[in-house]
Amino acid sequence: MIKKRVYMLRGITSIFALFKSILSVAFALMLKKFLEYFETGSLEEMYGQVVWAVLFLLFYLTVEIAYNYFESNFIREKIAFLKINTMNSVLKKNLLFFNKHHSGEYLSMFTNDTKALEDDYYGNVFECISMGFNLFISIIVLIYLNSILGIVSVVCSFLSLVIPVITSNQLNIFRGKYSKKQDYLTRKTKSILDGFETIKMYDVENLALQEYAESVQDVEHNNQILKFAIKSSATVGRFMGYMVFFVIIFTGLFLSVQGKITFGVLMASIQLSNNLVTPIVMGVQMVAKIKSVKNIRNKFSGAEEEQIQNGKEKRVTFEHSVLLKNVSFSYDNESAVLQNITMEIEKGKKYAIVGVSGSGKSTLGKILMGIYDQYTGEILYDNDNICQFNTEAVAKLYSVINQDIFMLDDTIEKNVSFYKSISADRIEKALREVQLSQFIDMKSNIGENGVLLSGGEKQRLALARAFTSDCPIILMDEATSQLDNENMYKIENLVLDSEKTVISITHRLVKKVLQKYDKIYIMSNGQIVEQGSFDELIAEKGLLYSLYYIYGD
Template sequence: MKFYIKQNKVLFIVTILVNVIASLGYVFMAILLQQLLDIALGKDMQHFVRMVLFSIFYFAVLGIFLYLQSLLSKKVICKIMRQIRSDVFQGTVNHSIEDFNKKNTADYISIITNDVKMIEDNYLLPLFEVVQYAVIFTASFLLMIYFDIIVTVYVIAAIAIMFLIPGFLGNSLEKRQKRYSSKLADFTVSLKDMLSGFEIIKSYSMKRYVIQRFNKENDETINSKYSVDRLLALNEGVSSFLALMVQIVVLFLSAYFIITGRITVGTLLGMVQVSSNLANPLVMIFTNIPKIKSIQPIVEKLQSISQYSLSHLQKEHISSFDFCVCTKDLGFSYDKQKEVLNEINCTIEKGKKYVVVGKSGCGKSTLIKLLAGYYSDYAGTIKYDNRELGLLDRNDVAQLSSIIHQNIYMFDETIHDNICLHEDYPQEMIDNVVMESGLAEFISEIPEGLLHQVGENGADLSGGQKQRIAVARALIRNKPILILDEGTSAVDMQTAYDIENRLLQIKDLTIITITHHLRTELLEKYDTIICMDYGKIIEKGTFNELVSNNSIFLNNLS
């Protein structure tokens, strides 16, 4: 948090100064009250009029500073909150696909929303309150000495006891805040999971179950929050009791000193006012200090994400794919126990067309994700033009290929935005990819054309329309490698054939297709068919070579 305060140090310092002035102005009202009462008791009208005029001016200036105090503190908090959210989101986006997938998406949502809000509520707001009330307490303490030293000694004794409270509760509160943050993340994950499956819930009459599940998660989250609030309540209760004792000590001692003639009635009023400025600030200070300390685990979590870096090593840049991508003895496991790929040896040459076939779960999609640089923890080697993938800049590798997945994600924007992804392309290029992807007929039938809003994740589109947009999205980037992971499975067979056939005719485009639709007229157009089973390549070759060798994959041809 110190980093963000330093970034806004000018505004922060100005806010603190205004805070100090406003707090001092609030405290010295006690002197005004003391003098006003003594003047009234002395029946000095001339002094009384001057005091009234001065008080009007004093309160007007104090009101301005109180407004500035509130305004500036809110402004600096808003700036810091914006920077924290921006840094955490940027750090999240900087994650590799491999590292990003180690958490549920809802975890990141919870961190950016819930945890950042906890920073505001339990660090920034309490920090300004501690500064404000520390000034009020210090000034009030000095005024108390000014009014009477003996009363001050008794006040110090009560304050010493109050100093012990945050130390007893701080560590326990920190642990509970950490558990509460974790529970908020779990709650967000569960809520996202249930709402994402809304159609399944309605179709399979799961309403009763999801309500019970939600209530259980909600109860656990609230109980976790209440465990934090319960400790805060104990801290506030004890602090308030001791603060009340301070005021009682001041009141009774002051009354005694009036009887003995040591102080005036005006001084009694001033001391009572000052004692409240001692007691109440102490309550706020000792309430907020545990909050500030308890937020440290949350701060560390946010820093770990916002300061995420793929690697501290200098990676080699790669801007082109000139010859081939090859693997040697490639192996991979998601859980370090069951191997998904084992001893994969293959070569993908520039400009050639490859189709990967095999049963579901045989490792086809994992292979292409490894080739595209999704994962780094693999056995064996993957080389781009004889350069090891692990030594290359991951962002550069991502720019060499476009992947069209079976499950296409659409942003809640226009068709144009989902194709161009907010990059500038000539209209001619856009028109070309609309034709090549088979989108032209659909676009011509809707009034808005390319400006049609697709809805949440393309809710207003059919599966085929989404996949056509995904094809256009990939083609317009003109990357040297195009990967279709069942990329035309949601369109009708004729459209799928037309799209693949057009893609296969692009001379310099390297294509890797994963498919279950083994159609002879398309397979013949591929340079190499790679057949996989149980995480291994069991055979490969041209269509004619595999037919002549009575390949086992022929049984699946449609």
């Protein structure tokens, strides 16, 4: 709907830009006619022209106001469409692609870059269109009034318009550098604000401020270079515009003295020369600004490119099991993170994936969810290869509870439903199941990133979110690593008592928790080295036995 309005407003604004240009040229012709009546001494006809002049000016005022109205509406709708469409494209990308870019880059796009497009591109493009019409129509009329004046105006205008062509590439380079520096500053600012507590704890405020100040200075230095280049280009444009004005005036005066044109034609040519000077003086600067944001426009075009997955329309199901056969994986052809993983996840059962840090546990979880696709081996959902499915469809089978849980700065109710339309009764039921309803009002706000909740309450809230979803699998990735044993035990019990399939990735070894899992997979150096129940693996006195008696309970 927004896209249609954008197209409609663009067309209407372009039409009014053309009207503006026609009326501007018509004013010069009206001035010529008025002066010719003055020369002939026909006062009656001149009075009639005065009435027409007043009506003309009122009509011009109406057109100008309408143009400004539709232009401002177009810019508003276009920027809104750009932001919404870009966010839509970002949200459609898979996690692997999204994680290749720092979140600060996206923040900079939605703030700094959209502001640059609004001010330097969309704020100038219709003015350039209007000036282009003005320039073209004025030259045609000058040729009509006098061929010599027309030829002089064409030559001068052509020479003047060479300036933006010469300077545009350099301005584009300056704008690109400035945009990159803004991206970095946005990332730096976000990093400092996100790490505020840690910065205070380590007493490094001055060091953080020093890095921030250096980044700010770098940004402002590049901004100064860009502004100087734009203003220098505008200065040259003004110089060329004034040259055009004087050349046309002198040519007109010369022709008038020789009696080849009337006084009315002379004054009309002077007025029309303004229509040439303004596009040259202002147009050079505007075109330079428009061309300077080329890299930014390309950035948005790149963000909007959707990942096409041809032939992956088959519906993914999880009615029986997920089977991995000899799956291996590495990042960018580096050393293998996973090696020959073979495992089975049956519906309704509970599984733990245990290992020390760096053993490949979290990577295995992402492989199961279809986030990483550069692997060898087979992954089968109900005997159908995962390659047949859209990766997003596979990920939608999982409710993921991470160590760091994302919380909306909103109510408990909104955080449980998480953008979805879920009945209040269902949310209340989920809160009772995770034992939160008796402590917290469903309508209470939890603050930015859940700052008003304890660690245990955050985990319970995330669990309530998982319980209200239709996802058949709960994947816990070190979800309880920051909780004490008591809260960890309560959360694990809530998950294990649910009817959903559970996969828990953990390095914490608590006997009474691990004994509840149907199967435990022990990982080391990217391989599954042991599998079985807790009691079976302890009896074998293998790796789990060693880890448990070193790190357990």
